[in-house]
Amino acid sequence: KAGVTQTPRYLIKTRGQQVTLSCSPISGHRSVSWYQQTPGQGLQFLFEYFSETQRNKGNFPGRFSGRQFSNSRSEMNVSTLELGDSALYLCASSRSPGTGGTEAFFGQGTRLTVV
């Protein structure tokens, strides 16, 4: 069973540009979450999608957006990139949350560098 696939693995962008990251969840998983990891702030929750609907959102500016497609694949977009957006972006997939929650499985991440 294939794991969570994130593309691209590495990306270098210039300030002011925009970027789109992609995540393909584990087959059968319908929930996709995105996280930003930086040395200073640690792992920060960006947003979560389930059945093409955003279910939860973290405390990030509107420049960060996402969406989920009918096949559960997800994309996140960052517009008007800033130097501080340089980070490892991690995607996680899980089954429906149920009543007690469920395990989340992570991809290898996309390392974004903004110059």
Added chain:
Amino acid sequence: SQQGEEDPQALSIQEGENATMNCSYKTSINNLQWYRQNSGRGLVHLILIRSNEREKHSGRLRVTLDTSKKSSSLLITASRAADTASYFCATGLVTGGGNKLTFGTGTQLKVEL
């Protein structure tokens, strides 16, 4: 903001010893999960414990959860050099129709030969 604080921030032990990491959190949860991360790569899921459980085992891993103290611990027995990694706890809350995870600050474990 981080939900959980982990203690210690760094831990160095000899191969064969046990390693214990602690996690404290602040609000109600539905579950708590532990993850391992090697050198800034993706996180590997280790174990999930639900809020109505007190202890769970998986191989060399033992996790406890005390909801009254809002704390959890991860014990790795008979550690190996391959266990060297960062370990994170994450509290899970079923909300908004989803399962939102909030991560702790992590413990860097180094297992020396």
